Amino acid sequence: MAEDILARAPLHLWIVGGVTLFWNIVGAADYAFTQFRAPFYLAQFTPEQQAYFASFPSWVQGAWAIAVWFSVLGSILLLMRSGAAVMVFAISFVAMCLTALHNYVLDDVRLSDITGPEAIWFSLAIFLIAAAEWAYARWLRQTGVIGRRA
Secondary structure, three states: OHHHHHHHOOHHHHHHHHHHHHHHHHHHHHHHHHHOOOHHHHOOOOHHHHHHHHOOOHHHHHHHHHHHHHHHHHHHHHHOOOOHHHHHHHHHHHHHHHHHHHHHHHOOOOHHHHHOOHHHHHHHHHHHHHHHHHHHHHHHHHOOOOOOOO
16 A cells, blocks of 8 residues: 555655755754753854844744644645645744844844844745745645545
């Protein structure tokens, strides 16, 4: 039965699912190392950057957590060919947008002010990848690749 499921899934599902899972685990590790204040990880940041991350209000920390952990879950669900991946990626995307809203609009200190313009480009890349994950999962559900019993 397992061979049957693997045989019917298109190769691009395994490639995209594996790449997004790796990408999202890296994001989740960044979140975890920052939240748990791992000394080896925080050593790469200036004191100002460390203070900035520590100053996040609870709602931003919650949105960041939802964004990263739901993205990991979305990739796992994608690989499992579950239609729930669409909603999970959508929730992750909305949470990521809330985090970006704080970092670039609502906070008195902008992330790019303390990290440089690279932060804007990297945030844009994260935004585009998250939107692509959601769109890809939607397309797979619409074409019947995920969301139905194999």
